[in-house]
Amino acid sequence: MLRMTRRGVLAAASAATASAFVPARFAIGGVAKVKVGLMLPYSGTYAGLGEAITNAFKMAVAEKGGTLGGREVQFVALDDESHPGKAPENTNKLVVGEKVDFLVGTVHSGVAMGMLRVVGETGTITVIPNAGANAATGPLCGPNIFRTSFSSWQACYPMGKVAVDRGLKKVVTITWKYAGGDEMVGGFVENFTKSGGTVVEQIQVPFPSEEFQPYLTQIAALKPDGVFTFFAGSGALKFVKDYAAAGLKPIQLMGPGFLTDGVLAAQGEAAEGVLTTLHYADALDIPENRTFRAAYKNAFGKEADVYAVQGYDAAQVLAHGMAAVNGDTGAREALIAAMEKAEIRSPRGLFTFSKAHNPVQDIYLRQVQGRQENVVGIAHKALSDPARGCRMA
Numbered sequence: 001m002l003r004m005t006r007r008g009v010l011a012a013a014s015a016a017t018a019s020a021f022v023p024a025r026f027a028i029g030g031v032a033k034v035k036v037g038l039m040l041p042y043s044g045t046y047a048g049l050g051e052a053i054t055n056a057f058k059m060a061v062a063e064k065g066g067t068l069g070g071r072e073v074q075f076v077a078l079d080d081e082s083h084p085g086k087a088p089e090n091t092n093k094l095v096v097g098e099k100v101d102f103l104v105g106t107v108h109s110g111v112a113m114g115m116l117r118v119v120g121e122t123g124t125i126t127v128i129p130n131a132g133a134n135a136a137t138g139p140l141c142g143p144n145i146f147r148t149s150f151s152s153w154q155a156c157y158p159m160g161k162v163a164v165d166r167g168l169k170k171v172v173t174i175t176w177k178y179a180g181g182d183e184m185v186g187g188f189v190e191n192f193t194k195s196g197g198t199v200v201e202q203i204q205v206p207f208p209s210e211e212f213q214p215y216l217t218q219i220a221a222l223k224p225d226g227v228f229t230f231f232a233g234s235g236a237l238k239f240v241k242d243y244a245a246a247g248l249k250p251i252q253l254m255g256p257g258f259l260t261d262g263v264l265a266a267q268g269e270a271a272e273g274v275l276t277t278l279h280y281a282d283a284l285d286i287p288e289n290r291t292f293r294a295a296y297k298n299a300f301g302k303e304a305d306v307y308a309v310q311g312y313d314a315a316q317v318l319a320h321g322m323a324a325v326n327g328d329t330g331a332r333e334a335l336i337a338a339m340e341k342a343e344i345r346s347p348r349g350l351f352t353f354s355k356a357h358n359p360v361q362d363i364y365l366r367q368v369q370g371r372q373e374n375v376v377g378i379a380h381k382a383l384s385d386p387a388r389g390c391r392m393a
Ligand code: PHB
Pocket: 046, 107, 108, 109, 110, 130, 131, 132, 133, 152, 179, 180, 181, 231, 232, 233, 258
């Protein structure tokens, strides 16, 4: 883990500058390693998400003999603490200090926005393995920025119609107050109101607070038909448990699949009936998913989740680009062109990239039934993010 002091950063920067005089392909001892920076949360409420992404990214590289485009991979991991204020400095540590060839990050949308402002300037090829910030494939899009996860809009828009179709006409929304939460709820509300639903109240909880009790009392008093929510990681685990304990289960709980992914087993009975939309489901019965889940379980002794899938696919798209240029990161345009054209055989199913570099993908409708996440339908087939504000789209 990289926890650098200012002096450490300077030392690393000058070492990197010195080694930059050795052409990458002819470094002493053969071909130079390709450096991948992992900027992810390894502490706090999203720590489990960062771990799953890292595990699966490394697993994908290991499946290719520890290489990308034939070059051995060196990882530099940095804990971004899901702290937006530290994002520019942390990104600089990897991009300027460590001179990484590729940046993989991050989970938290607010941190991603700070990160993107830096790589928008430096041009570092960056793959976002989670953060849904609409701006990443909107106003902040760029040729060097790819996302293997989802946009917040994309993960939540389909549920707006599902809710109305199921007779849930009056809904309360509740989420953490930050870009991630606001935009997830925004995607849902856009389609929900368009389909004839009414939003009764929009509740915002400071990030990363897990004190839900007063809000649950408020929801009980409002008596809506349904509740739409975005929480993730340990916050999702606690919210679903607290919701059930407050006796609110007769009010249909819905949200993007982050509400249960990775925490379903720990939620136990409390998660029964929870209805979610997501671009993945554990139970997808396709060969890519079966193979991936078995390999992940074998390597790490736990079940894979959506975050692992996104991390795995981040490595897949980089592998695709690097194979096309035989590991020559200097062939930047060809590398990016190959990444753009990649058809990723993901555990979620095959996906391609939109012009804004966001996955075009099926959004599944899932429900927890008998402690299992069952796929009950496809909420939206091949959904593409509208990429509002992206000059490449
Ligand atoms: C986000 O901040 O964009 C975010 C965080 C955690 C998730 C999904 C999205 O599970």
